[in-house]
Structures are given as C-alpha cells and as structure tokens.
Amino acid sequence: MADKDSQNCEANRFIDKKVKILPIKNSELLSANPIFSCQLDGKGNGMPIESHGKATIAKPCWIHLDFSNQQTINWIQSTDLLPNLVKEELIKPNQISKETRFDSGILVVMRGVNYTPNTLPDPIVTFRFYITDNLVISTRHQQIDAISQLKENLEKGIGPVDVADWLIQVSELISDQVNLSFDGVHNKIIKLEDSVLNQHILSYKEIGRVRKQLIVLRRLLSPQRDIFVKISTERISWIDDNDRQRLHDISNQQNHYVSDIDSCLLRLASIMEQITSFLAESTNKRIYLMSVFTIIFTPITFLTSLLGVNLGGIPFNDRIWSFSLLVVLIFAISIVSVIWLRLKKWW
Template sequence: MGLIMTNQNSESIISVSHLLEANPAFCCQLDGKGKAIPLNEHSVPSVSQPFWIHLDFAKQETVNWINTTNLVPDLIKNELVKPKQISKEIRFESGVLVVLKGVNFIPNELPDPIVTFRFYITDNMIISTRHQQISAIAELKDHLEKGIGPVDVADWLIQMSDLISDQVNLSFDSVHNKIIKLEESVLNQRIFSYKEIGRVRKQLIVLRRLLSPQRDIFVKISTERISWIDDNDRQRLHDISYQQNHYVSDIDSCLLRLASIMEQINSFLAESTNKRIYLMSLFTIIFTPITFLTSLLGVNLAGIPFSSEGWSFVGLIILLVIICVISVIWLKYKKWW
C-alpha cells in the first residue's frame, strides 16, 4: 500500500504506522481549534487538521526513516539531518524547507546555547527535526495542551517562529541588562574584568549573526505565493521580520556602547596609572636630597662636620625636615602637586 495517496481535493492520506516507524520524539494531529489529537490508525491528515511529527535525528532509526521515506523530497533529506546548518529557506513544489537557529535562554547565564531547528512543511503535514532540546518546541507543546496552539500549518509556522524569536529576544534583553549594569559601574568608576565584557560582546555577535539571515527568511516566506499562507499570515510573518530587524539595530547600538565602555575603562586605567607614576615621582623628588645627605653623612670617614657635638644628630633631623618642607613648597609653587 502506498504511503501517500492524493485525491482531487489535494489532501494526502499518510500512513500513521509509517510515521511511528520513525520513532518520533513527539507526534500529533492538530484539531484545527488549538489543541493536539494523538495519532491513531484512523487519523487522516488534512489542511484543517494536519499531522505534526517531531524527530530527533541523533537516533539512527530516525535517520534511516528519513533516508527511506517518500514523504519528503530526496533533495532535502540530508538537510533534515545535517548537524551544522545555516539559516535558510528552500521552496519546493510540494512544500517548504526552513532551517532556523535560536537560543535556549538560561536566566543569568551567558552565552546562551544556540540550537538549530529544521522542518519541512506542506499544506497538511509538518516534519521537524532537531538534535538538542529546544525550549520553543516545549512551549508550543504546552500551548497545544492549553488549547491555544496552532490551528493549521500556517499558524504553526507563525507560532513557532514567534516562540523562537521570543527566546532570542529574552537572551538579548538579558544581555542588554548586563550592559546597563556595566555602564553604571563605569559611571561609578568601578573597574571590572575584560572577560565580563568579552562574554557580553560574544553573545551580541552571536545573536546578530543569528537574527540577520532569519529576518530575511521571514520576509521571503511572507512574499512568496504559498497556497496555505493567507494575507493575514503574511502580515504576521512580516511583523516578526520587522521585530527582528529592530533587534538587529539594537544589537548594533549595544556593540557601540560596549566599545564606549571599553574606551572609558582604558581611560580610567591610564589615568590611574599616571596618578601612581606621578605620586611616585613626587616622593622621588622629595626624598632625593634627603637620600643624598644621608648617603654622604653615612660614609665612615673622619671630618664629618660636628660629628663630635651632642646636638649633631638632632640638628641633622631638623635639617632633613627643612629640606622636605622646602621641596613641598617648591612643588606647590611650580603647581606640580
């Protein structure tokens, strides 16, 4: 029996048993009202109630299933299991392959781990793959349990893109808060390690590299003529793209602010170093004549003036104090101190 049969209404009948052979991490059928229905032998995919199968390609049986199934075009089978991917969107006659990158936001930790999410989507089926755990997937499953999940494949694409963007935005907000704290520390002239700035800068660069291509992907999908994406869905995708463009601009601004923070720290360090050198120079000027006299009088030779007098030591101390006072007055007069 064939795995896919197409009728006049362009609805495909997909064998549920064949889907379960992939050993999916999660699978369901969208009920068209925001909830998920467990798959059974009587389940039939449709535009209003599509299948969603989520796979972990770290499992060899899943990889074997992807390589042998006829549910996806041969050209993209490798794309669904390739470990290192860049963000991309490839349009096929039967569906669309999308590769997105996101972050698993971890509060108060940087850098947040980067995850890659791949999915092939048609008008009645979604096949998604991953290797790492993805927070956005867990959130989408939670939405389905609460009855506020996607109602069709277009809504699934939008909600998934929105959740991935939200995780990126949370990561950026965390970075932005750290930058604000760094700026406050600089204003209070508190010096901190360059490693802290380096971690923040690294996360900003990673987020920018992640957001820039995906912004273009959402624009591309929203402008392509895809039958299962209506004008309202296109506008929502365009809004996601606009939001990501806004965050790219904010990241560029934050990178400039970090550069300014580093310049101020360098300025503080240079000023602090100059003050120390200046203070040491002042002490050198003050104690140079004293050192000269003590060295001269410390020579074990006869003929040192008044060496036999009882007041000679006290007189020497008074002379040294007078020399110190004269040196300080001279430095003040020259405005060197």
C-alpha cells in the same frame, strides 16, 4: 524555443517525482518513531495521530523527530514523503539558518537559544522542519524550549489551527526565546554601565562574555530576519495575506533587535574605553605621587648618603649638637622642596 525555456525553468526548481503529496496515511508517519506527534483539529488543539487516519489540509499532521535515533534516520532516508535534498538537510548535524522552496513545500532551518535566566551564554539550538499544506516534519537533537511551549499551547487549545499558523507560532516562539536572551544581556549591560559610573573597575573577562553573547545573537537574528521576509514574499497556496503580514511583523521585530544589538555593542565599547581611561588616570596619579615624593627625598637622600660614607674628616663629627643640626637641615630641605612644588603648582 518555448519548450527549451520550459525545460530550463523546470530544472531550476526542486522537483522530486517520488514525493507523495496526497493522500498521506498516518501509519506511514508513526513508523518514523517520532518523539512527539499530533494532528491539528483546526481549532487550536492537537489530537493523537490515529494509525488508520490520514493527514489532510483541514487536519494536518505534525511529527517531531530526533535525528540521532537510527530508526528515525532509516525512515527519513527511505520515505517517499520527502524530496531527496530535504532528507539530507533534516539529518545534517551542523546547519546554518536558511529557507529552500520546493514544489511540494518549504524546508526551513532555524537557530535559536534555550533561554536560561542569569546564565551567559545561553545554549544554541538548531531546528529543522519541512512543511507542506497537510504535513509538518521537524527534527532536532537537543531539546528546544520553543517546541515545548508549542506543545503546551496545543494542550491548552491555543495552538496552531493549520500549517501556516504552525509556521508562524513556532517562529514567534523561537524569536521570543532569542529576545528573552537579548533582554537578559541588555540588563547585564545596564548593570555594567552603572558600575562604571560609580567608578568601579570591572573585569574585561566579564565584559567579554557579554560581548560574545551579543555577537552570537546577532549571527542568529540577521539571517532569520531575511528568512521571514523571504517566506512572506513567496507565493505559497497555504499562506494567505494575513499570515504574510504576521511573518513580516516578525521580521520587523528581528530587525529592531538587530539594531539594538548593534547599539549594545557600541555601548560595551564605550564601557571598555571608560575602564581603560580610569585605569590610565589611576596609574598616572600613582606615578605622579611617587614622582613628588622622589623630588622631596632626593636631596635628603643625597645628604644622608654623603654623610654615611665611612671616612674621616666629616665636619663637626666630634660635636654633640652635630646630629641635631643634621635633623634640622633635613627638615628644612623637605619644607623648601614642598614650598617649591606648590609654587610651581606641581602639587
């Protein structure tokens, strides 16, 4: 019975006997034709990968691949460094944010934005990586600003010192890009609120663009917040308690921004209600003013229409003062109508 339970437990875990864990020759990694590669020196620098060297826990390697490159696809499909499920996930074009644990490492799919100031919406990018204690293999198709920033950090000597630090830094950089995008949207909402307070009528199209970006950001942040929590609770040998706390802090920050996005969506709904109220009030004022003028000119119109009938027998049509009397009568009717409206407090 114990043997059966052990087999069931083993079947529920992602195990691939063909996966190489140690040692990993750098020449195998370079054959993937990476768009960027380096070996961490443990001090925050990224050294070029030497073909005769090896990826170790002290000095792990990172290769960044473009999965649209056919040579890279062939390498991913044929290498023994990756479990079969990971191979499929690294080259799959459309992905959702998720994290999957394997015996040899973890697979993470993250989505972020390339923040572009004064532009809505920001481009959405997808980033996939498989990470073990001595190796990081990441893939992308679009250029990712967070990865470019991570490369700059390695050049400056302030990059990750190990694979856990790499995971944390790349998570922070991707989160920072999302947060910058949210801050840009938030500033836009403040301007919209100021315009509404000044009773400026805004276009629903402009509000719709801001609302769409908020919804996209929320869809990005919500699952990734759960990913950071999940990784921080996983028992992984190369993630220590300090790393788990940093991942937990990232998750808390994501949770804070999700709450802010929900608040901003409510503020946008309030803006739209105020605009609708302004439009309704403006329309009512115009209709009211037209109704007042209609009341004033209805008896005058009736009188002129009656006298304009082309028939004989109109009273005093042969008198010189008849036209003057008609004008005086029209003015008198107008004045009486205005006084009556004022007394009724309709005007």
